[in-house]
Amino acid sequence: MRARIARHRRDRPASWRVVETAHERALPDVVRDAPHDACVVIDALGTWIASVMPQLRNDEASEDATRAAELLDAHGAELVAAIDAAKADVIAVAEETGWGIVPVSAAARMFRDALGRLTRTVAARAERVELVVAGYAVDVRSLGTPVDDADGD
Numbered sequence: 001m002r003a004r005i006a007r008h009r010r011d012r013p014a015s016w017r018v019v020e021t022a023h024e025r026a027l028p029d030v031v032r033d034a035p036h037d038a039c040v041v042i043d044a045l046g047t048w049i050a051s052v053m054p055q056l057r058n059d060e061a062s063e064d065a066t067r068a069a070e071l072l073d074a075h076g077a078e079l080v081a082a083i084d085a086a087k088a089d090v091i092a093v094a095e096e097t098g099w100g101i102v103p104v105s106a107a108a109r110m111f112r113d114a115l116g117r118l119t120r121t122v123a124a125r126a127e128r129v130e131l132v133v134a135g136y137a138v139d140v141r142s143l144g145t146p147v148d149d150a151d152g153d
Contacts, residue, residue: 021048028078034088045122046095048079049115053107065106072114080121094119096131120146 012018021027027048034040042048052075056068083090097116103109123129129140 021051028082031079031082031086031088031090034086036087038088040086040088040090042090042092044093044095045118046097046111046115049076049111049118053111065110069110069114072110073117076114076118076121079118080125083122084125092122092126094122 009018019025019030021030027042031040031042049072052072056071083092095115097112097119103112123140124146130137131140132138
C-alpha cells in the first residue's frame with residue numbers, strides 16, 4: 001500500500017494540493033472552504049464513511065444500530081450541505097453498493113446502507129452521474145429514471 005500511495009503522489013501534477021481529511025481537516029470544511037477556481041475531488045465517499053464510523057464507537061450509538069445509522073446520515077447531510085455550498089467544482093467518487101452479497105456483520109451492513117444513501121443523495125444533486133466499469137464511463141442518467149428507495153436496501 002505504501003508503494004501504491006507513493007506512486008499516486010509521484011504521478012500527480014505538482015499544482016495539486018492533497019488534503020488527507022482523516023488527519024488534516026474535516027471533509028465538509030475542505031469542500032466548503034475551497035476557492036471558486038479549485039476543483040475538489042472526493043476519493044471516495046466510501047473511504048470517508050469508513051473514516052467516520054469509528055467516531056461512533058464512543059457514542060451512545062455503539063449499542064444502537066438505528067441511532068448509529070442516524071448519526072452516519074447526519075455526517076452525510078453535513079457533507080452534502082458543504083457540496084451544495086461549495087464555490088469550487090466538486091467531483092465525488094463513490095464505490096457502488098448493492099451489487100454483492102448482503103454483508104454478514106451489522107457494521108458492514110450499516111456501512112453499505114449509509115454509503116448507498118449518501119451516494120444516492122449526492123448523485124441526485126450532481127450535474128452528471130457516470131458509472132465507470134473497466135475504464136469505460138456510462139452516463140447513468142441516460143439509461144433511466146431514479147428509483148425511490150427510502151430504506152436504502
